[in-house]
Amino acid sequence: MTADITKPSGAKSARSPGQLRRIARLFIPYRGRLALMLLIIAVTSAFTAVSPFLLQQILDVAIPEANVRLLTWLTIATLIVTVAGAAGNVLQSWIANIVGQRVMHDLRVSVYDRLSRMSLGFFTRTRTGEVQSRINNDIGGVDSVVTNTVGNLVGDTTTLIAAVAAMLLLDWRLALMCLATIPLFVWIARSVGKQRRALAARRQEQLADVTSLVEESMSVSGILLGKTLGRGPAQVRRFTGESARLAELEVNTQLAGRWRFASIQVFFGVIPALVYFAAGLAAASGDALVSIGTLVAFTTVQVRMFRPLMSLMSAGVQLQSSMALFTRIFGYLDLHIDITEKAAPKTLGEVRGEVRFDHVGFAYREESPTLRDIDLTVAPGTSMAVVGATGSGKTTLGYLVARLYDVTEGTVTIDGVDVRDLSFESLTDTVGVVSQETHLFHATVAENLRFAKPDATDAELETAARAARIHEHIASLPEGYDTVVGERGYRFSGGEKQRLAIARMVLRNPPVLVLDEATSALDTRTEQEVQAALDALAEGRTTIAIAHRLSTIRDADQIVVLDGGRVAERGTHAELVALGGKYADLLAQDAIEDWAGDVEEPVAG
Structure with a gap:
C-alpha cells in the first residue's frame, strides 16, 4: 500500500x-x-x-x-x-x-x-x-x-x-x-x-x-x-x-x-x-x-x-x-507506482474479445480480501452481467479488466494475454469503461466528446451522438455542439450526461466494454432511454455489465451472482430464476423497489 x-x-x-x-x-x-x-x-x-x-x-x-x-x-x-x-x-x-x-x-x-x-x-x-x-x-x-x-x-x-x-x-x-x-x-x-x-x-x-x-x-x-x-x-x-x-x-x-x-x-x-x-x-x-x-x-x-x-x-x-x-x-x-507497464509490453492485433478470469483474487487490504478464486470466461461478442449485494466486489471485478487495479492472485486475460503484459495504449484501445459517475469537463459538448478521440470529425461526433440517442437534444441547444456543458456537466440531466458518456465511448469504439452500474441513479423512463443506447453500444462487443437494477440484464448471455467476493451462482436469467437461490432473492427485492418507485443511490460494489 x-x-x-x-x-x-x-x-x-x-x-x-x-x-x-x-x-x-x-x-x-x-x-x-x-x-x-x-x-x-x-x-x-x-x-x-x-x-x-x-x-x-x-x-x-x-x-x-x-x-x-x-x-x-x-x-x-x-x-x-x-x-x-x-x-x-x-x-x-x-x-x-x-x-x-x-x-x-x-x-x-x-x-x-x-x-x-x-x-x-x-x-x-x-x-x-x-x-x-x-x-x-x-x-x-x-x-x-x-x-x-x-x-x-x-x-x-x-x-x-x-x-x-x-x-x-x-x-x-x-x-x-x-x-x-x-x-x-x-x-x-x-x-x-x-x-x-x-x-x-x-x-x-x-x-x-x-x-x-x-x-x-x-x-x-x-x-x-x-x-x-x-x-x-x-x-x-x-x-x-x-x-x-x-x-x-x-x-x-x-x-x-x-x-x-x-x-x-x-x-x-x-x-x-x-x-x-x-x-x-x-x-x-x-x-x-x-x-x-x-x-x-x-x-x-x-x-x-x-x-x-x-x-x-x-x-x-x-x-x-x-x-x-x-x-x-x-x-x-517518490510515490510508488503500483501499476506499471512492462519494459517490452505486448499489443493485441485483431481483438476477438475473450475475457478470462483465472482463479482471480483481489484485496484492498491483505487482511480483508474483496474477491476470492473467481474463475469465469466471457466469450467474444457475448455479455456477462455481474450482480450481488453492495460490497460483494462487482465494480472491482470490472475494474480489473481495465487494469484500474491489479489482481493479487490469478490472472485476467484478453484473448489469452495477461492484461499486465499489455501496453497501456493497447489496453485502453481494447477496454472501455462507462461508469455510474459521468465526468464532463467545463468545456463544449464537442470538446467533451473529442476527449475520447481528439481527431474526430464533426460527422463522427454526430454519428456517435445519434448512436447514443443524444443528437436531437444537442441539436436543439442554442449553440449545438459548441454549448458549454458547465461545471461537471450540471447543465445536463443525469440521463443526458450518461448518453454523452456513451457517445464518447462510441467514438472510442473498444471491442471490450465494462458497464459499471451505468443506469443505477436514473429514473425508470430515463433508464430505459439510456439502456437503449447502451444496448446499441454493446452490440457486437464483449460486454461485462455490473448491474444494480436487475431489469437491465435479463437478456445477458450469462449472469454471475457474487456473494462475499465469491461466485455464488452462474447461469442465464431463466436458469437462475428456476434455481430459486440468491439471484431469485435479489430479483424479488428488485421488483419490490421498482414497484415502490425507489431509486437507490449508486454505490460501488
Whole structure:
C-alpha cells in the first residue's frame, strides 16, 4: 500500500545533504545558462570591487593635487563601472528568472506526470484538495527560491568575497574589526531558519486543509448539498476557522526572527560610525590610522558589504524554510507506482474479445480480501452481467479488466494475454469503461466528446451522438455542439450526461466494454432511454455489465451472482430464476423497489 502522503516526511530529511543534491540536480539541464550567469556575476562583482579604489584615488590624489585630467578619467571610469554593474545585474536577473521558471515547469510536469500514473486506489485515499495543494501551493511556494534565491546566493557570495578582499586591501586592521562579528550573524540566521522551516511545514499543511475545504464545499455538488441541508452558515464558520489558523501561521512565519535581523541591521548601521570614531581618535593622538580617501572608500565598501551579507542570511533562511516544501514535493515524486507497464509490453492485433478470469483474487487490504478464486470466461461478442449485494466486489471485478487495479492472485486475460503484459495504449484501445459517475469537463459538448478521440470529425461526433440517442437534444441547444456543458456537466440531466458518456465511448469504439452500474441513479423512463443506447453500444462487443437494477440484464448471455467476493451462482436469467437461490432473492427485492418507485443511490460494489 502507498504510504500516507498527506503529512511531510520530517524536517530531518528536509535538511539532509541528499535533499540539497536533489535540488541541485534540478538545474543540471540548464548548466549552460547557469555558467553564463556565473560569468556575468563574476564580471559584475569585479566592477563593483574596483569602484571603492577609484573613489580612494579621487579623494587622496586627484582632488588634493588638482589633477583635472586624472579626475576626469577617474570619474568616467566610475560611471562605466556603475553602468556595467547595473547592466550585469539586469542580465543576471533575466537569466535567473528564465532558468527558475524552466525548473518550476519541470517540477510541475514531473509531479503531474507522476500523479497521472498512480492507480485509482491512490485517488480514492487522497483528498483532491491535497493533490491540488501540492501542485499549486507547494510548487508555487518554492518559486521565489528557485527563481531568485539560487542566483542571489551566487551573486551575493561573489559580491561579498570581492568586498572583503577590497576591505583587506584598503586596511586589514579595520577589516578584521568588522569581520569578527560575522560568525554571530550567521548563527542568528541559522536559528531563524530552523524556526521558519518548522512554521513553513505547518503552514503548508494548513493551506492544504483550506484548499481541500474549498474544493469540497465550492463545487457544484458541495454547494447543492450545503444549501439543501442548510449547512451554508456552518461551512462559512468552518472556513473562517481554517482561514484564521492559516493567517496566524502566515504572520508567525513572516515575523519569525524579525527582531534578531533588526538587531543586525542596527549593528551594521553603527559600525561606520565606530570606524570613523577609531580613525578620529588615532588622528587626535597624532597617529593617522588611514587617509581620508581610504577611510571613505573603506566605509563605502563596508556599507556595500552589508547588502549582500543581509541578503545571504535572508536567502539562507528562505532556503531552509523551503526545505519543508521541497520535502512535500519530493514526497509525491517518490510515490510508488503500483501499476506499471512492462519494459517490452505486448499489443493485441485483431481483438476477438475473450475475457478470462483465472482463479482471480483481489484485496484492498491483505487482511480483508474483496474477491476470492473467481474463475469465469466471457466469450467474444457475448455479455456477462455481474450482480450481488453492495460490497460483494462487482465494480472491482470490472475494474480489473481495465487494469484500474491489479489482481493479487490469478490472472485476467484478453484473448489469452495477461492484461499486465499489455501496453497501456493497447489496453485502453481494447477496454472501455462507462461508469455510474459521468465526468464532463467545463468545456463544449464537442470538446467533451473529442476527449475520447481528439481527431474526430464533426460527422463522427454526430454519428456517435445519434448512436447514443443524444443528437436531437444537442441539436436543439442554442449553440449545438459548441454549448458549454458547465461545471461537471450540471447543465445536463443525469440521463443526458450518461448518453454523452456513451457517445464518447462510441467514438472510442473498444471491442471490450465494462458497464459499471451505468443506469443505477436514473429514473425508470430515463433508464430505459439510456439502456437503449447502451444496448446499441454493446452490440457486437464483449460486454461485462455490473448491474444494480436487475431489469437491465435479463437478456445477458450469462449472469454471475457474487456473494462475499465469491461466485455464488452462474447461469442465464431463466436458469437462475428456476434455481430459486440468491439471484431469485435479489430479483424479488428488485421488483419490490421498482414497484415502490425507489431509486437507490449508486454505490460501488
